[in-house]
Amino acid sequence: MSIARFWRETPRRYNLGGSKCMACGSVYFPPRSVCPVCTSHRQSIEKMVPFQLSGEGEVISYTVVHEAAEGFDMQVPYALALVRTPEGPVLTGQIVDMEPEAVRIGLKVRATFRKLREEGASGVIHYGYKFTPVDEPEGPPPGRGPVGAIPATSPSSPERTPA
Ligand SMILES: [Zn+2]
Numbered sequence: 766m767s768i769a770r771f772w773r774e775t776p777r778r779y780n781l782g783g784s785k786c787m788a789c790g791s792v793y794f795p796p797r798s799v800c801p802v803c804t805s806h807r808q809s810i811e812k813m814v815p816f817q818l819s820g821e822g823e824v825i826s827y828t829v830v831h832e833a834a835e836g837f838d839m840q841v842p843y844a845l846a847l848v849r850t851p852e853g854p855v856l857t858g859q860i861v862d863m864e865p866e867a868v869r870i871g872l873k874v875r876a877t878f879r880k881l882r883e884e885g886a887s888g889v890i891h892y893g894y895k896f897t898p899v900d901e902p903e904g905p906p907p908g909r910g911p912v913g914a915i916p917a918t919s920p921s922s923p924e925r926t927p928a
Contacts, residue, residue, distance in 0.1 A: 780817065781818035782794075783795065783796045785814055785816035788808055788812045789802050791853065792816050792853040797813065800812070800813065816852070818852050819852065820850075820875050821851055821899075822856065822873075823848065823849050823871060824847070824848055824871065824874060825848070825855065827860065828846075829843070829844050829868075830842060844859065844865035845858070846896065848874055856894070858894055858895050858896050859896070860895070861896065873899040875897055876894040876896055877894065877895055878892055878893065879894075879895045
C-alpha cells in the first residue's frame with residue numbers, strides 16, 4: 766500500500782465506525798452488513814446504518830502480557846483488555862498511559878489512536894486504537910462505598926429486653 770493511500774484511509778481507521786441495525790438496535794464494531802441478532806437476517810440487510818462509537822468504555826476483563834508478539838517487543842509488559850462500550854460492542858485493546866498492574870475491572874477508559882507496531886525492516890508503522898484511563902471525578906468509583914464510611918448495620922441504641 767502506498768503512503769498516499771494509507772493516509773487517505775486513515776480517517777476510517779481512526780474512527781470507531783461501526784454499524785447499527787435499525788431493526789433491533791444492535792450495534793456492531795467492526796461494522797456488519799447483516800444483523801446476526803435479528804431472527805430474519807435478510808430483513809436487516811437494508812437496515813444497517815453507519816454508527817460512530819463514542820470511544821468510551823469500561824474494562825470488563827484484562828490480562829497483563831509479558832511475552833510480546835513480534836513487533837511489540839518494546840512494549841512489554843502491557844495490559845490487554847476487553848472494553849465494553851456504552852453502545853454495546855466489546856472492543857479488545859491495549860491499555861496505555863498507566864501501569865499494567867494498576868488496570869482493574871470497572872476501569873473507565875477512552876479510545877485513543879496510537880502506533881500499534883512497526884514492521885521490522887520495512888519500517889511500516891501501523892496505527893490503531895488503544896485505551897487510556899479516564900480521569901474519574903472526585904470520590905470513589907460508582908458501586909464502591911468509601912472505606913470507613915459504611916453505615917452501621919446495628920442500631921446505635923439497641924433495644925434490650927429487661928431481664
Ligand atoms: Zn438487528
